[in-house]
Amino acid sequence: MRKKEFSSFDIAAAIKELKTTLAECRVNNIYQLDEKTVIFKLHKTDMSPIRLVMEAGRRLHATSYAEENPAEPPSFCMALRKYLRNAWVAGIDQYEFERIVTISFRTKTGVLKLVVELFGDGNIILTNENNVIIHALAFKKMRDRDILHNVVLELPPSSGKNPFKVTLCELEEAYKIAGETEVVRSTARFLGVGGVYAEEILLRANVDKTKHCNTLTSDDVKRIFDVIQALLAAVSGGSLEACIVLGEDGQFLDVVPIKLKRY
Numbered sequence: 001m002r003k004k005e006f007s008s009f010d011i012a013a014a015i016k017e018l019k020t021t022l023a024e025c026r027v028n029n030i031y032q033l034d035e036k037t038v039i040f041k042l043h044k045t046d047m048s049p050i051r052l053v054m055e056a057g058r059r060l061h062a063t064s065y066a067e068e069n070p071a072e073p074p075s076f077c078m079a080l081r082k083y084l085r086n087a088w089v090a091g092i093d094q095y096e097f098e099r100i101v102t103i104s105f106r107t108k109t110g111v112l113k114l115v116v117e118l119f120g121d122g123n124i125i126l127t128n129e130n131n132v133i134i135h136a137l138a139f140k141k142m143r144d145r146d147i148l149h150n151v152v153l154e155l156p157p158s159s160g161k162n163p164f165k166v167t168l169c170e171l172e173e174a175y176k177i178a179g180e181t182e183v184v185r186s187t188a189r190f191l192g193v194g195g196v197y198a199e200e201i202l203l204r205a206n207v208d209k210t211k212h213c214n215t216l217t218s219d220d221v222k223r224i225f226d227v228i229q230a231l232l233a234a235v236s237g238g239s240l241e242a243c244i245v246l247g248e249d250g251q252f253l254d255v256v257p258i259k260l261k262r263y
Contacts, residue, residue, distance in 0.1 A: 013242075013258075019091075056117060057122025088106040123136060171190070205224045
C-alpha cells in the first residue's frame with residue numbers, strides 16, 4: 001500500500017534532523033497552499049532559504065523546493081503571519097512518540113507554540129506559552145477535547161504506550177493480557193506504532209507475526225524488546241539510512257528513515 005502519512009518513527013527521524021536544520025532560524029514569511037498545508041519560509045545566516053512544510057494529518061519536513069503561493073492568503077495564514085513573522089525558532093519536539101509535534105518560537109511578546117497534529121484529519125494549532133489556544137487551522141468540539149479560542153489545549157488520548165518508556169516487564173504483561181490475539185496486532189496497538197513497524201519488529205526478532213500472545217516465551221519477548229530498543233536508537237540517535245521503496249512495478253511505495261527488512 002502506498003505511503004499516505006508519517007509514522008511515529010518517521011516523525012522521530014524528521015525531528016532529529018530538524019533540530020539541527022531549524023536552529024537559529026528566523027521566520028521570514030508564511031504561506032498556506034491549501035486547506036491543510038502551511039509553509040514557513042525560514043532565514044538562516046549564510047544559507048539558502050529553508051522551507052518548512054507542515055500538512056495537517058500527513059507530513060512535516062524541510063524542503064528547498066519553492067511552491068507557487070496563493071495570491072490571497074487564508075485567515076489562518078494571516079493569523080500566523082501576525083504572530084510569528086520575524087520570530088525565531090526556539091525548538092521542535094515530538095510529544096511522547098505520538099504523531100504530534102510542537103514547534104516553539106521566540107517572539108517580541110514571549111514564547112508561542114505551534115502544535116502540529118499528524119494523525120487522522122490533523123490540525124495545526126497556535127498557542128501561547130501556557131498552552132492557551134490563540135488560533136487553529138480547524139476549530140472543533142470533540143468528545144474528549146475542544147479546539148476553541150482561549151481554551152487550554154488538551155492533547156488527544158495516547159495511541160499506545162510510549163516505546164521509549166516501556167519496560168520489559170510491561171511488555172511481557174501486555175502480551176499476557178492480550179491472550180490469543182496475534183502478536184503483530186498486540187504490538188501495533190500496545191506501542192501505537194502501526195502495522196508496518198510491528199511487522200518489522202517481529203521479523204527482526206524472528207517471531208512469527210501470527211503467533212498468539214499467550215504462546216510467547218520469555219525469550220521471544222526479550223528479543224522483541226531488544227529489537228524495539230534498537231529501532232528507537234536508530235531513528236532518534238543513530239545514523240539514519242533513509243530509503244525510497246519501489247514496488248515490483250517500479251512505482252513509489254514508501255519512504256523510510258532506516259532500512260526495513262520487510263522490504
